[in-house]
Amino acid sequence: MTAPQHAAPLDPLSFRDRRRRISSRVWLALTGVAAALTVLPLLLIFFHLLRAGLGSLNPEFFTSVPAPVGQPGGGVGNGVLGTFLLVGLAGAMGLPVAIGAGVYLAEAEGGPMANGIRFITDVMNGIPSIVIGIFVWAWVVVAMGGFSAFAGGVALAIMLLPMVTRTTEEMVRLVPREMKEGALALGFTRWRTTLGVVLPAARSGILTGVLIALARIAGETAPLLFTAFGNPFWSAGLGEPIAALPVQIFQYAISPFEEQHKQAWAASLLLIALVLAMNLAARFLIRSPYRSR
Amino acid sequence: MQPVPEQAGVLATGTRSFASRLLPRYAQGNVADRSYALALGAFGLAIPVLFAFIVVRVGVASWPAIQRFGLGFVGGTTWDPVAGQFGALPFIFGTLASSLLALLIAVPLSIGLAIFLTELAPRWLAAPIAFGTELLAAIPSVVYGLWAIFVLVPWLRSSIQEPVANAIGDKVGLFAGPAYGSSIMAGGVILAIMIVPFISAVSREVLAAVPVAQREAALALGATRWEMTWQVVLPYAVPGIIGAIILGLGRALGETMAITMVIGNRAEVATSLFAPGATMASVLANEFAEASDDLHLAALMSIGLLLFGITIVVNSVARFLVWRVSLRGGK
Numbered sequence: 180m181t182a183p184q185h186a187a188p189l190d191p192l193s194f195r196d197r198r199r200r201i202s203s204r205v206w207l208a209l210t211g212v213a214a215a216l217t218v219l220p221l222l223l224i225f226f227h228l229l230r231a232g233l234g235s236l237n238p239e240f241f242t243s244v245p246a247p248v249g250q251p252g253g254g255v256g257n258g259v260l261g262t263f264l265l266v267g268l269a270g271a272m273g274l275p276v277a278i279g280a281g282v283y284l285a286e287a288e289g290g291p292m293a294n295g296i297r298f299i300t301d302v303m304n305g306i307p308s309i310v311i312g313i314f315v316w317a318w319v320v321v322a323m324g325g326f327s328a329f330a331g332g333v334a335l336a337i338m339l340l341p342m343v344t345r346t347t348e349e350m351v352r353l354v355p356r357e358m359k360e361g362a363l364a365l366g367f368t369r370w371r372t373t374l375g376v377v378l379p380a381a382r383s384g385i386l387t388g389v390l391i392a393l394a395r396i397a398g399e400t401a402p403l404l405f406t407a408f409g410n411p412f413w414s415a416g417l418g419e420p421i422a423a424l425p426v427q428i429f430q431y432a433i434s435p436f437e438e439q440h441k442q443a444w445a446a447s448l449l450l451i452a453l454v455l456a457m458n459l460a461a462r463f464l465i466r467s468p469y470r471s472r
Numbered sequence: 473m474q475p476v477p478e479q480a481g482v483l484a485t486g487t488r489s490f491a492s493r494l495l496p497r498y499a500q501g502n503v504a505d506r507s508y509a510l511a512l513g514a515f516g517l518a519i520p521v522l523f524a525f526i527v528v529r530v531g532v533a534s535w536p537a538i539q540r541f542g543l544g545f546v547g548g549t550t551w552d553p554v555a556g557q558f559g560a561l562p563f564i565f566g567t568l569a570s571s572l573l574a575l576l577i578a579v580p581l582s583i584g585l586a587i588f589l590t591e592l593a594p595r596w597l598a599a600p601i602a603f604g605t606e607l608l609a610a611i612p613s614v615v616y617g618l619w620a621i622f623v624l625v626p627w628l629r630s631s632i633q634e635p636v637a638n639a640i641g642d643k644v645g646l647f648a649g650p651a652y653g654s655s656i657m658a659g660g661v662i663l664a665i666m667i668v669p670f671i672s673a674v675s676r677e678v679l680a681a682v683p684v685a686q687r688e689a690a691l692a693l694g695a696t697r698w699e700m701t702w703q704v705v706l707p708y709a710v711p712g713i714i715g716a717i718i719l720g721l722g723r724a725l726g727e728t729m730a731i732t733m734v735i736g737n738r739a740e741v742a743t744s745l746f747a748p749g750a751t752m753a754s755v756l757a758n759e760f761a762e763a764s765d766d767l768h769l770a771a772l773m774s775i776g777l778l779l780f781g782i783t784i785v786v787n788s789v790a791r792f793l794v795w796r797v798s799l800r801g802g803k
Contacts, residue, residue, distance in 0.1 A: 203696035207592055213584025214593070217672065218604045220665045224611065224619050231622075279515030286512060298791070299520045305787035306526070306780060307726025309753045313760060313776045314526045317533045337526075340519065370508035398612025401728040401753070405760055425614045425729075432618045432733060440622065447615045458610050 232448035235441050245411050245427070251438055255446045257413050261328070261422040262453075265407060266397050268332030268417075273339035274389065280340075281347025281385075282373060297348075304341040311337050312402040320406060328414060328421035331407025335396040342395070346388025350381040387461045394457035398450060400425035424450050530780060534773035536766060545774060551739035551755075553764060558771035560778060562739040566656060566749035567779070570731060571724040573660025573745070574667060579717055581664070582671035583706075589672075590679040591701050602676075609669035617733035620662045625734055628661065629653035633746045641746075648744040654736035657745040662730050667720040674719060674794065678712030679705060715793030722786040726779065728753040752779040 192200070239254050246253025280296070287293035311334055319330040354377050362372040378385070400423075403409070408420040409430060424446055431443035537545060541558060548559015585605070589598045633651030641649045682705050690700040706713075736748020737758055750758075752775050763769040 199696050199699065203698035206698040206702070207588075210584040210588035210592060213581045214588040214601055217581050217585050217608075217668050218601055221604050221608050221611075223623065224615070227619055227623050228615075276515055276518050279512060280519055283512040283516035287516070292513075293516070296516050296519055298788075299523050301791050302784055302787050303519065303523055305722050305726070305783050307728065307753055307783055309726070309728040309756050310530070310776050310780045310783075311526075313533075313756060313773060314530050316760070317529050317773070318525075337522065340522070344519065368502070368504045368508070370504060370511075373508075394610065398614070400612070400614045401757060404757060408761075425612055428614045428618060429729060429733070432614070432621055443618055447618050450612060451615060454610055454612060455607065458607075 228444060228448045228451060231441070232444035232446075235445035236448065240442075240445060244413060245442070246438075248434075249436060249438070253442070255422075255424060255427055255442065255449070257410065257422040258424040258427040258446065259449070261407070261410070261414065262397055262424040262450075264328060264421065265331045265335055265403070265423055266393055268328065269335030269339050269396055270389075270393060272332060273336030274343060277340050277343035278347050278378075278385065280344045282351055282378070284344065284348040285351035286373075297345075300341045300344050304345070307401075308338060308399055309401040309404075312405050315402065316405040323418065325418075326406060326408035326420040327418050328407055329417045331403050331421060331423065332417075334402035334406045335399060338396050338399060338402060339392050342392040343385075343388055346392070347381075347385050350384030350388065351377060353384065354380045390457050390461035394454045394461070397457070398425055398454050400429050404429075424453075527780070530773060530777050534770050534777045537770035537774040540767065541771075545771070546778070549741060553759070553768045556765075556767055558767070560752070560771075560775055562741050563750055563752040563755050563775060564778070565741045566659075566735065567725055567751040567753070569656050569749065570659040570663055570735065570751060571721055573657065574663035574724045575717065575721060577661065577664035578668045578671055578720060582668050582675055582716075582720070583713065585668070585672045586675035586679050587701055587706075589676055591697070591705070605669040605672055608665070609673070613666070613727065613729040614733075616662055616666055617730040620658065620730060620734045624662060625653045625658050628655075628658055633657065637746055641744075645743050646745055649746060651746050652736055652748050654734050654748055655744075655746050656735060656742065656749040659731045659735035659749070659751070660745075662734055663724045663727055666727060666730060667723050670723055671716045671720040674716035675709070675713050678709045678716065681712075682708045711793055711796065715790050715796075718786055718790035718793065722783050722790060725786060726753060726783050728757050732757045752776075 239252060240256075241254060241259065242256045243252075243254040244257045245255065280300070284293055284297055284300075315330055315334040315337070319333050320326055323330065358376055358380055359372055362376040363369075367375065403423050403426050407423055407426065409426040410420045410422045412422075414421040428443050428446045428450065431439040431446065434440070537558060541548065545558065545560055546564065547561055548557070549561045550557045550559050551562055552558075585601075589602055593601065629651050633649075633653065633655070636647050637649030637651050641647050686704055686708060687700055690704040691697075695703065731751055732754035735750060735754055737750050737754055738748040739750050739755065740747070742749050756772055756776055756779075759768070760772050763772055
């Protein structure tokens with residue numbers, strides 16, 4: 180009996196093929212490294228936020244105004260309230276226009292004006308937020324004679340406008356044509372078709388876009404620096420400067436005081452929680468029934 | 473898909489006037505429909521009107537500086553509010569330098585990530601990573617800035633800037649010391665972290681749109697997986713990826729808070745990456761609120777106008793590229 184002979188492989192890999200195989204593996208592994216490197220900052224940021232911010236979160240932090248410089252304690256209650264107020268104000272001013280413009284873009288489809296407006300909306304989405312800040316300063320703040328919550332609301336509303344316009348357009352377009360035609364065939368006028376049939380059908384999708392846009396403006400600092408300005412106290416009204424969480428974080432972060440740095444970390448943790456909660460709500464709670472796949 | 477013709481009675485017969493062609497077709501229907509069309513048109517028009525108003529208002533506010541300095545404003549290297557000397561070059565330089573550095577870091581990472589997610593990663597791994605990058609995109613700029621001030625900048629100074637500056641700083645001007653920490657480099661790194669989610673998200677979409685048949689053909693011809701990706705999939709997707717990169721550049725140019733907090737804010741054209749600088753956005757954030765006199769204010773407004781103009785051009789180019797690719801992909 181002879182031991183079975185090992186047959187030579189039919190198609191031996193040449194040296195070149197071997198090299199190609201290895202280089203393929205190496206490059207693909209490098210893309211994995213790239214993926215790991217991009218996720219790393221996220222983990223680091225959350226780690227540091229929790230480590231440095233968690234300790235300062237206590238009831239006083241949510242309910243009181245900042246302590247005088249150099250003294251411990253105090254909170255960002257006024258900033259939280261201010262942020263909600265500013266976002267609400269921006270929503271009240273910006274959302275009706277944005278949704279109206281979105282419906283217009285969806286209905287006018289490929290007309291020359293619609294294409295122009297669509298393009299300008301996209302370009303407006305790219306305007307740096309600081310430029311919107313100085314524009315609102317030159318327009319509203321100068322006219323009103325001082326920084327105000329109203330001016331801050333206007334600045335955030337301008338940021339909101341292009342984002343919500345485009346998502347509204349997309350969502351309205353996803354509504355099946357048959358629904359619209361059914362309503363029209365039943366004798367509905369155009370506006371009743373839109374308000375009574377199309378918008379309700381697109382509601383969840385639009386709401387998703389609105390929530391994401393509100394989350395984004397809630398974290399904006401630059402447009403508020405010269406409009407809402409910030410305020411160390413509970414603010415009295417729309418005509419006065421008002422505190423906002425992101426502005427407080429900025430001011431604390433660049434201050435020389437250790438105590439304020441701590442507050443900045445805790446306030447950032449709070450802001451992130453707020454923004455992420457809105458994003459997650461948009462993502463998980465609401466789904467457009469007409470979204471493809 | 474052919475659009476269904478509008479119902480009779482809604483569309484008036486005969487040629488439509490130019491004005492009515494701007495509005496939805498039913499603008500010529502009954503009174504209710506017509507006023508509805510007009511109202512919608514008014515909402516739609518609000519956006520371009522607002523846009524034009526921003527251009528005009530910022531333009532008018534910067535007029536005194538434009539009148540005084542003319543084109544020399546763009547090339548002027550001195551920014552001295554006390555002496556009334558205003559030149560924008562240090563800020564233009566700082567903006568470009570930090571943004572280019574950001575692209576240099578972010579582009580390979582984003583494309584690598586996009587390839588990893590579309591070609592390589594199993595679903596259980598791809599989903600959380602994609603979710604993580606979306607979270608990165610949702611983090612407010614000021615939070616990035618805070619993290620960068622207290623974590624990133626000290627780390628960069630002690631682990632990268634000091635050793636590198638000590639080793640080759642006197643030979644290579646780009647890495648010359650002293651290591652300030654807050655520097656153009658710190659600005660570029662934090663910008664890179666911030667734009668990776670945007671570039672990779674668009675790149676991923678573009679890569680996913682490459683037809684499966686292209687991949688299969690490459691594999692059938694004996695290509696390895698990487699050869700397929702590098703020689704077949706990427707070339708197909710290049711225009712869209714360039715669009716994604718320019719979109720990221722647009723974001724980097726206009727980014728304000730995070731970079732203001734780490735770039736060091738010194739109005740100089742620095743030759744070292746480790747030296748502090750300033751960007752157009754950061755000088756606005758720093759000086760606007762306490763601008764002392766009218767000329768200073770007008771000069772800052774001009775910088776805003778300049779930044780506005782640059783981002784409009786960059787974004788228009790990016791939109792055009794992405795739009796062209798999506799047209800091609802749709803057919």
